[in-house]
Amino acid sequence: MERKIGKRIRNYREKQELSIRDLSGRTGLKEEFLTAVEENENYPSLGPLLKIARALGVRLGTFLDDQVSRDPLIVRLDERDQEMTMHAGGTAGFKYHSLGRGKTDRHMEPFFIEVLPETRDDTTLSSHEGEEFILVQSGRVAVIYGKEESVLEAGDSVYYNSVVPHNVRCVGDEKAEIYAVLYFPE
Template identity: 25%
Template sequence: MKLRKIIGKKLKAIRLGSEMTIQDLASRSGVSSNMISRVERGLTIPSVEILMKLARVFEKSIDYFVEEVKTTHEVVFTSSGQRDTTIYENNSNMLTESFTSGLRDPQFTSFYCTIPKGGKSGDDNMYHPGDELIFLLEGCLQVTIIDDLYVLNPGDSLSFKSHLPHQWKNIGPAEARVIWTLSPFTVI
């Protein structure tokens, strides 16, 4: 099943299960009702920032919306190349492989990310509850937090409170490979 259909189906199911209208969800998440409708109908894939805003309303991680997991487990082992993958078709075309897919109620979300040359989080800052850890394996990633600029090279890491406005961009000559870990999301 295509990612946009998975996200749309899960968003509509959890919204209806919570007895919320699209307008209710729009008001609680800060995402426009038009965008929510388009996502639910499988017409678009939301940006990571929008997905985080929607996930926060339901106290879920973004994994909940992007994974097509039939069962969950207390222990999950996945071989290289066998992880659930997602391609975000926004400004970054970032490919992620989830380390936590299938884990029952994880308290964090962790991904192996491949960001193409020039890929970026978007033109607007992101911010969300929790903590974030970026560990750069290959390439060169520029991260801006508020007005501070950080350039990560292989082996560098950056941890920060995710409520601080931030954005990132691959400024290297090739793909960047990153391990990205996010703490749980809570309702503000």
């Protein structure tokens, strides 16, 4: 899936006759970073991916969708596949499983996410338009929201405006599993 996302970004950029430099100007992201994304050397977190989607005039799900929309969309546990891995501090830190893939007219991005222990020390903050809701299924996660940090355990949830700088990371040596729903206004 990750290779497909980089290829899709390049295809949308080229269809609009934009250079990497043009896309960099629209997103505020470095040209080297964008080149690495397109060539699958580096996979962005959701913040930069959202900036790329907005700069290209598409919704985030455009990079994730492989099929025509279904209603209602049912995702069975045994059919759920890992779609992408996002990196924290240069190592794999998050494994994303889209729960909305196949519903092309969606306005939310629901995910089951494995938050790996490699994210423990990453306190890099991101911000973007929209809202996020997270429910911890297992393990422990730390959520930095602005200058405030909270530790959530299984059954705990958090709902926040994504424009405020934030970070989600694993606490401890065991991976955490979360359900997250992200909303990005049009």
